Amino acid sequence: MSKWQEKVEAYLEPRFQLSAIRNFANKKKVPEHRHSFWYFFGGICLFLFIIQVLTGVLLLLYYTPSVDTAHESVQFIMSQVKFGWLIRSVHSWTANILVGVLFIHMFSTFFLKAYRPPRELTWITGFLLLVLFLAFGFSGYLLPWNELSFFATRVGTDIAGVIPFVGKALKTFILGGQEVSDATLTRFFWLHVAVLPAIAILIMGIHIILVQTLGMSKPIGVGETKEISFFPEFILKDALGWLIILAVVGAVCVFLPWEAGPKADPFASTPLGIKPEWYFTFMFTTLKLVPAHIFTIEGEILAVLGFMLGGLLLMLVPFLDRGAAREKRSPIFSAVGLAVVLYIVVMTALTYLAPNIGK
Amino acid sequence: MPLKSSWRGAIRCGRLGLAALVIMSAPLSLSAQKNSCVDCHLGMDDALKAPAEGFNADVHKQFGLSCQDCHGGNPAQDDVELAKDRSFKGSPERAKIPEFCGSCHSNSEYMRRFNPNLRVDQLVLYWTSQHGQLLKKGDTSGAVCTDCHGVHGIQPASFPKSQVFPWNIPQTCGRCHSSADTMKAYGISIKQVDDYKQSVHARALFEKKDLSAPVCNDCHGNHGAAPPEISSIAFVCRQCHPSAGDLFSKSPHKEAFDSLGISECEACHGNHRISPPSDELLAGGKQDVCVQCHEAGTEAHRTGLQIRKQIDDFVSSSEAAKSLLAAAERKGVEVSEAQFKLQDAKTALVLARNLTHGLSLPEIEANLGAGGKVLAEVKVRGEAALSEAKFRRSGLIIATAFIILLAAALYLKIRDLKGSAKHEG
Numbered sequence: 001m002s003k004w005q006e007k008v009e010a011y012l013e014p015r016f017q018l019s020a021i022r023n024f025a026n027k028k029k030v031p032e033h034r035h036s037f038w039y040f041f042g043g044i045c046l047f048l049f050i051i052q053v054l055t056g057v058l059l060l061l062y063y064t065p066s067v068d069t070a071h072e073s074v075q076f077i078m079s080q081v082k083f084g085w086l087i088r089s090v091h092s093w094t095a096n097i098l099v100g101v102l103f104i105h106m107f108s109t110f111f112l113k114a115y116r117p118p119r120e121l122t123w124i125t126g127f128l129l130l131v132l133f134l135a136f137g138f139s140g141y142l143l144p145w146n147e148l149s150f151f152a153t154r155v156g157t158d159i160a161g162v163i164p165f166v167g168k169a170l171k172t173f174i175l176g177g178q179e180v181s182d183a184t185l186t187r188f189f190w191l192h193v194a195v196l197p198a199i200a201i202l203i204m205g206i207h208i209i210l211v212q213t214l215g216m217s218k219p220i221g222v223g224e225t226k227e228i229s230f231f232p233e234f235i236l237k238d239a240l241g242w243l244i245i246l247a248v249v250g251a252v253c254v255f256l257p258w259e260a261g262p263k264a265d266p267f268a269s270t271p272l273g274i275k276p277e278w279y280f281t282f283m284f285t286t287l288k289l290v291p292a293h294i295f296t297i298e299g300e301i302l303a304v305l306g307f308m309l310g311g312l313l314l315m316l317v318p319f320l321d322r323g324a325a326r327e328k329r330s331p332i333f334s335a336v337g338l339a340v341v342l343y344i345v346v347m348t349a350l351t352y353l354a355p356n357i358g359k
Numbered sequence: 360m361p362l363k364s365s366w367r368g369a370i371r372c373g374r375l376g377l378a379a380l381v382i383m384s385a386p387l388s389l390s391a392q393k394n395s396c397v398d399c400h401l402g403m404d405d406a407l408k409a410p411a412e413g414f415n416a417d418v419h420k421q422f423g424l425s426c427q428d429c430h431g432g433n434p435a436q437d438d439v440e441l442a443k444d445r446s447f448k449g450s451p452e453r454a455k456i457p458e459f460c461g462s463c464h465s466n467s468e469y470m471r472r473f474n475p476n477l478r479v480d481q482l483v484l485y486w487t488s489q490h491g492q493l494l495k496k497g498d499t500s501g502a503v504c505t506d507c508h509g510v511h512g513i514q515p516a517s518f519p520k521s522q523v524f525p526w527n528i529p530q531t532c533g534r535c536h537s538s539a540d541t542m543k544a545y546g547i548s549i550k551q552v553d554d555y556k557q558s559v560h561a562r563a564l565f566e567k568k569d570l571s572a573p574v575c576n577d578c579h580g581n582h583g584a585a586p587p588e589i590s591s592i593a594f595v596c597r598q599c600h601p602s603a604g605d606l607f608s609k610s611p612h613k614e615a616f617d618s619l620g621i622s623e624c625e626a627c628h629g630n631h632r633i634s635p636p637s638d639e640l641l642a643g644g645k646q647d648v649c650v651q652c653h654e655a656g657t658e659a660h661r662t663g664l665q666i667r668k669q670i671d672d673f674v675s676s677s678e679a680a681k682s683l684l685a686a687a688e689r690k691g692v693e694v695s696e697a698q699f700k701l702q703d704a705k706t707a708l709v710l711a712r713n714l715t716h717g718l719s720l721p722e723i724e725a726n727l728g729a730g731g732k733v734l735a736e737v738k739v740r741g742e743a744a745l746s747e748a749k750f751r752r753s754g755l756i757i758a759t760a761f762i763i764l765l766a767a768a769l770y771l772k773i774r775d776l777k778g779s780a781k782h783e784g
Contacts, residue, residue: 085693236772239769260695
């Protein structure tokens, strides 16, 4: 270590207690077994979130949240700003990849039963992060103010409007009125760049602290295993995954840059085949397929309530799966989880393969 | 002060009288709502049932009119004889239908009660029409009001299901004008409607649902329908194409056409089957209309060829610029601004094509010259977009190579760490 390095460390040590952090990182071990591949998805989520923040901050330099200028500013970014096309495409593509990786991370954690005590709060914060990132996606989709996003937002907020008792008030609150308008754009922008990031960073901080302090969970039935050091071995493996993702994102952005699309026209009729972002399509298709009435209750209301209940049960699964809590296999929970995954995959596929279904 | 017994009696009588009046007027008010015409006709055979059924959707009913307002009679009476009282007019003879409808529709004072904006000159116009002229001569085969508007179940012209709504008019006119039997006596061709259906106007109306596209009545008139005279065709077309008309009037063709008695627009564009305007109509084109009067090789035809060349060259440059932008767009470069700019060149081309009606080569050249400058700018932008696409791909290759290198280094480091761990173990 050179002299100046020693000086810098000597200055920082009493202030940041670097040696404590170093000791913690050196001592921390990560179990290695045949399922440890799934551990890397959490790190990939974090990496993609960092890209989101960096590219989002850069987009803020030129983006203006108003119906008269939003679309124009996005087009300006895409055509005039040096590397603007890259920044915007990376932001949009990584947002989508992030949601996909979040789903993989959540379900891999679910099937490995990593929510077992004492990691209940790690699971709950993770679930809340998924919900937050879905909200990020929903609010960010409208910001370019293009035709697809405008009508998809209208469809999405209409769905929120059917929630019993609070639906109408919720819809008005989200939209800032009765229709998707300038007020909606301002609200979505406020949510996307201020409220959601603040909450996400807070919950993500708790989630990461919990992961670090409690360590990685070993799946049920995996006994004594080999362990690798968190630093540098696991971190380096993580970084390798990040580099692969980066290369993929770069290639996708060059060959398929995210389009700005035609500007939204609130007076135009809804274009045919309008649908929300892919990660909401399983709910969208369910709503199209559900009968108008189930017994005496409106089918749509029942489906929305069903999704809300499903989400709640998923969040509370650490407290429901008592078998796993006692380190016993819980095949019923695995089977239900598999059914949910199949349902999401089939419904999402149907949205694209049979767009006229349920009409 | 107590009332005298006679006063009391009078008041009692008054009360009784009032009560009797109320009781007696009840059946009267009930019978006022009753319509025995509809009640009876609904129970009759198809032909006699149809008027009662159709009238439910009739515009006259919507304005509160009923059977007796046209046909007279007393619908309050159940008895047929009593219902068909002295005021009963029944169905008018075919020859009397225009006057029958006109008795209300030409009465501005009466019509004002329902719609102050409704015209009341239909009957006057009708008598000037070919249809009216035939009727005047005693020929009842010509169209009368009901042939176009229907009888019972008449709809306002603005109602899409109405027989006289724009996209139903060709069919309505065609009922007679496409019938060989009906037209035989008058020596009128029966191809007009079929020809119209292949025209640019029909395409605008039926495919683009453009209700401003002309149908039969827009050129021939509706109530005063008659074929336009040769001299008036140009004025008819100018209703929608004033700019082309003005240019034509200033051109050397105007005087020549007038002296030869040739109708202006129709000579080149035809009448019912007006094809979409195309450069092929210009000199040297597949549908060269100039050769109708100017033989190939004459000076006039050579001028025509020059005009066409100017336009063809511009179209080629425009197509080249368009494909340049399309190629850049396919490669993922945002070119919407350049595409927007290309609209200016398109506008210049549209104007130049319109200027062909004026036959002024310098004017056409000047217009295309301005458009050419736009095309040059678009070409520069398109080329820049393509080189940007190339730059992006090169950049991706370099960045990916760097990432692969870094990943390989990381992999080696991980392997090295694993080896050291094994060694220590």
